[in-house]
Each structure stands twice: as structure tokens, then as C-alpha cells.
Amino acid sequence: MNDEKANLPAVSAEQGHDSQVVLAEPIPDPGIEPHELRITDIDPKAADRVERQVSTMFGLAGLLALGSCVAYFAIPRDATLVFGPLTGNANNLALGLCLGLSLFLIGIGAIQWAKKLMVDTEIAEERHDAHSTPQQKTEIIDAFQEGVAESGFTRRKMIRRSLIAAMGLLGLPAIVLLRDLGPLPGRALYNTIWAKGIRVVNDVTLRPIKPSDLIVGQLVNAAPANLEPILEESHTEYQNAKAKAAVIVVRIEPDKIRAQAGRENWGVDGILCYSKICTHVGCPISLYEQTTHHVLCPCHQSTFDLADGAKVIFGPAARPLPQLPLAVDSEGYLVAQSGFTEPVGASFWERG
């Protein structure tokens, strides 16, 4: 017993079972230090001076508030202030400066008032005890028991059980409503709108591309040609489709390309096409260095070597950018040989 008690905080000797536990102070309480008077406490002139200071600040704040109203009406909306390399809208600037300074003066005036003039005697306020008295505890328990007895909750079993059943069943709708988080994407994450024979077109201008249009070092931010009809149907669908199907097309000297096994005929004369969506968390990337053939993601610096199957050479991305196999159609334009052979963008649960 004594050993156990040795680990507990020391308690005063005279306390009984229900008496309050008083923790000994780890260091002696130094108490409140002696109060020192301020200059304004002993010198009425100094106090008057501070009063004038504070009232000046408040007065100025009021004038500035009026000034902001004047500036709002008096300064033309399109007036421009040029101050060296800085330019600004004169109306905005005057309004902001007046209001900002006005609030600032009210603030520092109030603090100055509190610090210099208001009573500054230190007082200590002890925290009250957090627990209830034994009498309060028994009263509350008695009242609860009385309520239980009067309601008949323990006696009327049918009511109690049906209530418990109803409350339990109320949990069900909450679970059923989770269905609205779905439906599950199904194969949507695996596919884009790219398919066999879809032309590669310029993003924005939507012009199809011929291999002869591209010279070594070229970068084209491109999209599938079947994106445009979707725009007429639904803007949301268009954005969803574009977010997944965006690609970059580059032309690299053919002898610098290290084609991956099974992908030897995926390019056209050194023209390669990769997904524009970073495989880390899906940022669109087109920060391309033509001499190194590296494309860099601005979000987390994942770097892919486009001449080497878009292999990750730096950064947190876990897999290469998916490559779109290219071919040339009968009119000489670049088309996809097929859709992407793997999901584009960030990894997801089922894919691992």
C-alpha cells in the first residue's frame, strides 16, 4: 500500500475520504510581485498627455473614415498612381489606406489607453474545483433513479424493447444513403476516349497534325479529335473526357529513342505520344526540355524521360507515363493505333 502511494502525488495528512485532493506545488509559489506604479499613475500631467495622445488617435481615425468616403466619391475609378515600379489604382489605394489606417489607429489607441491609463493592479484568480460535491452527486443520482422509476422504463419491457429496435433501425438509412457516394466507376478509370483511328489534334485549335508538320524538338499539346462533339453535348463531360485524354506529342531524333519491348512501332519517325497526366497525383504536365527529352511535373518534380519510354528518373511518381501508339491514316494525319493500353493518371486501389 505504502509503495503504491509513494507514486501518487503527496496528499495532506488531514484529508479524509471525500476531502479535496490538494496537489503540492512543484516549486514554491512566489506570489504576485510587488506592484509598481507607472509614470501616468503619479504624474497627472503625463496622464493628461496620454489622454491627448489617445484622443488624437481616435480623432484621426474618425477623420480617416470620413476621408475614405470622400476618396470614394472624389477620385475617379480609373485614376492610376505610378510610383517607380509600383502602379496602383488611385481610388482603391486611397480607400484602402484610409480605412486601414483608421482601424489601425483605433486599435493602437485602445491599447495605449489600456496600457497607460486603465488600472493595472495585478490580481490572481484561482480556478474553481472541477468536480461536484458529494451532496450534488447523490442528488443527481437520486433524481435519475427517480426518473427511471417514474417513466417505467425498466418495468414496461415492450416499450423499452420497441424503442431500442426503432433507434437501432434508424441507423440503417444512414448506411443506405452511403450508396449515393457511388456508383462505382467500373472500367471508367481504365479507358479514355482514345480509340483506334482517332486523329491527334492540337489542343485549342483542334487542327489535325501531319508528321511532316513536326520537326525534331517539337512539342504539341494535343487532344483526341472525338473530343469536340462531346462539347456540344455537355460541358462537364467534355472537361472530364479532356482531363483524362490530354496528351503531349514530341518529335525526337529516332536514333536517340530507346524503344521499349513490344512498342517498337508505336512511334512515327521519332514522333511519340504520351499521356499528359502525371502518374503521381494527376497534374497535367508539359514542362518539356527538348535537349534532354525530360518532361517535369511542376507539382512534385517527378521527371520522365520521353526518349526512354517515359521512365521515371526522379520524383515520387511510381510508373512511366502511359504511351499512346501512333500511326498515320490514309490522308496522312497522325492517328491512334488504339486507346491507351493502361490506365492514365494517378494510381488507384484496384490497380495497386
Add this chain to the structure above:
Amino acid sequence: MSEKRLSLSPARFLSARRRHRSAGLVVLLFGLLAVGSAYSAFAPDNAVADNTAQSQQIEEGKKLFAVGCASCHGLNAEGGGNGEGKEAGPSLIGVGAAAVDFQVGTGRMPAMQPGAQIPRKTPSYTPAEIEALAAYVASLAPGPAVPAEESYDISKVTDEQVTRGGELFRTNCTACHNFAGKGGALPNGRYAPSLMNVDPKHIYEAMLTGPQQMPVFSDQVLQPDDKRDVIAYLKALEEQKDPGGFGLGRLGPVSEGLWGWLVGIGLLVGVAVWIGAKGVKAKGAKAE
């Protein structure tokens, strides 16, 4: 009768026979002869003059090249090593006049020292010398020519075209050059330069030739009208005012966050310290 005829002056001889049946034929022959001899007298001379002027320019460019460029790019612009197996300057065969005009016109070439990136600086050559250098390099092999002035003339561009230029800019350029054309960092000490206050011609040439790390945006893909719209957008960005006064480099959350954290929160901390600080006390005056 015959003596009398022979004594006629040539003018009278001709005028007397102007209604002769073969007169028309003779006049025609004379005319053809005159036109032919006039052509042979003038036309070849002009062609020779043109050729001479051009070859003189190429010759001048070659001389300038030998002095200012050959130490890195090789005597015949075939590219050169630095003597340690590394490339000092790439081959310029086929880069075209546009690349020369951009590199020399923006002062990037001649480079002061090799490095991760050759910076823009005041050009070292006069426009005539740059033209000569460009003519020389263009004479080595075909490549993109210096664009005609009307292809980057933005004086007649409409607001709609500026908006379109913005769309093209955000799709193709912002990844490196920042959404406000202020430039940005690339790996290994390289960077995409700011596009503010760049000559429209040089912006056009940069897209056309892809200098340093920049990819090429050929005229077939990003067509001259597209390029003009991009330039117009950049010029509109240059003129855009920062309504708050401070643009903070228009670098987005980085500089704005830095300003907010250091200046804004710093100021708040300072005020908090002031509020909590003890004021000046009257020495020796204790409360009763």
C-alpha cells in the same frame, strides 16, 4: 535616177519608203532587235548586282562568324568540342536565319561562358552584322527564315484574338514560363526566362526555333496567326496594371505566401509583443 536616189539622206530614204510593202516587217525586226539587246544589256547586270550584294553579305557574315563564333561552333559551323570531349557549341547547319537572329539579337550569343543556361544580354552586334551572320548560316543549309514583319504585327489584333492567344499561351507555354509570362525554374540550374519586354520578333523566332531547352512550335502546328495571338496576349499582359500596387513578381502563391507569412504575420507578432510588454514604470514609486 539611181545616183539621185543614192544621194538621199537616210531619213529621207526611210521616209520615202515608209509605205513599202516590206516596211512593217523591217520595223518589227528592228523592234525585236532593240528589245533583245536592251534586255541583254540590263537584265543580266541586275542579277549579277543582286547576287553580288547577297554573296557579299554572306562573305561578311562568314568573316564575322570566323571571328566571333567559330571558336565554339567550328570554322564551318559544323559544331565544335571544347578539347575535353565535350560539346562547346552545337552544329549550326540547318538552324536557319531565325535562330541566328534570335540568339544574336537577344544578346545570348556570343555567350560569355558556357553554363547551364546562356542569359539574355545587350546584343554585341549591330542589326546589319546580325543580318550578315544570319545570311551566312542560312546559306549553309535550309532552315527557318526570319519571319516577315506582318506575321508578328499586333497592331490590328482584336480582343477576341488576344483571348485566344491567352488560351494558347496557357495550354502551351505556362508550364515553363508561368501564367503571367514571368518565367520559371527548370532542373539543374536552367530556367525559362521572363517573356516581359521581349521584342515580338524574338518571341516569334523562339517559338519557331526552340532555343536552348525550349521545344519547337513549328509554323505548321502553331500557325503564324496563333503565334501572333500569343504575342498579342503577352503584350497585353505587359500593359496590365496590378490593382493592388504590388505585383510581387506575379509568381503566384510562392511570393504571396512569403509576403503573408513574413510581413503580415511578422507585423501581428510585433503588435502582440507590444500589447503584452510591460510599460515604463516610475522608478522607486511603490503602491501603498
